Amino acid sequence: MDWIAAVPALAGLVTGSFLNVCIHRLPRRESVIRPRSRCPNCSKPISAGDNIPVLSFLLLKGRCRSCHQRISLRYPLVEAATAALFVAAWMRFGWSSTFVVSCLFLALILTLTVIDLYHRILPDVLTFGGLAAGVVLSPLQDPDFFHWEAEPTSLPAWDHLGFSLLGAVSGGGCLWLIATLYRRFSGVDGMGFGDVKMTAMLGAFLGWRCAWLSVFLGSVVGAVAGAIYMRARSEGRSYPLPFGTFLGVAAAAVALWGPEILRWYFSD
Numbered sequence: 001m002d003w004i005a006a007v008p009a010l011a012g013l014v015t016g017s018f019l020n021v022c023i024h025r026l027p028r029r030e031s032v033i034r035p036r037s038r039c040p041n042c043s044k045p046i047s048a049g050d051n052i053p054v055l056s057f058l059l060l061k062g063r064c065r066s067c068h069q070r071i072s073l074r075y076p077l078v079e080a081a082t083a084a085l086f087v088a089a090w091m092r093f094g095w096s097s098t099f100v101v102s103c104l105f106l107a108l109i110l111t112l113t114v115i116d117l118y119h120r121i122l123p124d125v126l127t128f129g130g131l132a133a134g135v136v137l138s139p140l141q142d143p144d145f146f147h148w149e150a151e152p153t154s155l156p157a158w159d160h161l162g163f164s165l166l167g168a169v170s171g172g173g174c175l176w177l178i179a180t181l182y183r184r185f186s187g188v189d190g191m192g193f194g195d196v197k198m199t200a201m202l203g204a205f206l207g208w209r210c211a212w213l214s215v216f217l218g219s220v221v222g223a224v225a226g227a228i229y230m231r232a233r234s235e236g237r238s239y240p241l242p243f244g245t246f247l248g249v250a251a252a253a254v255a256l257w258g259p260e261i262l263r264w265y266f267s268d
């Protein structure tokens with residue numbers, strides 16, 4: 001790999017540091033801008049020198065400088081994951097408008113994935129905000145997500161906008177139908193309306209084919225993770241699984257390799 005990969009990696013670390021703020025504050029309905037970062041235990045503001053992604057965690061040995069309370073491993077993991085995703089997007093799309101759109105999408109998805117895992121909610125500001133961003137930015141998205149066979153260079157911007165809206169409606173509709181049927185037949189609320197909004201956002205960014213692929217792969221990941229979890233805990237079916245988390249893991253993979261997966265599957 002090229003040394004220039006350090007650029008998306010550093011951008012990912014800095015972005016990941018901000019995503020940590022969003023992950024901590026959005027479920028608590030706090031501002032993500034103010035005040036500056038504080039220790040969740042002693043509320044002491046964290047100095048800029050102690051707020052360097054990953055590095056500060058290692059130098060402070062995972063503890064707050066003033067109260068020595070353990071800092072969650074989630075912080076460096078989110079920063080490292082964002083860096084890895086940005087590098088993967090750069091390897092996949094190079095320096096292109098699609099790279100920028102992908103980084104925004106992956107950052108949104110990672111935030112939703114972690115918030116859903118901890119809180120079982122998917123904040124509207126991310127799902128609806130992401131949906132709007134996906135439609136507006138669709139002219140910059142790789143045509144591969146919207147058109148399969150067409151010549152990628154000959155597509156007007158309105159074409160992308162139309163496919164993005166179609167993706168949002170059919171993605172959200174697909175999950176709404178699955179959630180309704182699941183509730184009807186199992187009597188359990190497996191998926192909430194937040195999952196519907198999240199899938200609409202996936203469709204806006206990735207088009208309807210890749211939104212449906214994400215739902216399918218997310219369900220597979222969820223079924224496997226659920227089976228493993230229930231076997232380990234033997235708590236029965238009462239435990240609410242974070243479907244948004246599984247959907248997020250699948251969507252991140254689909255954002256990078258979705259069209260390839262579909263072409264490979266349908267090619268023979």
Ligand SMILES: [Zn+2]
Pocket residue numbers: 039040041042043044064065066067068069
């Ligand atoms: Zn502290």
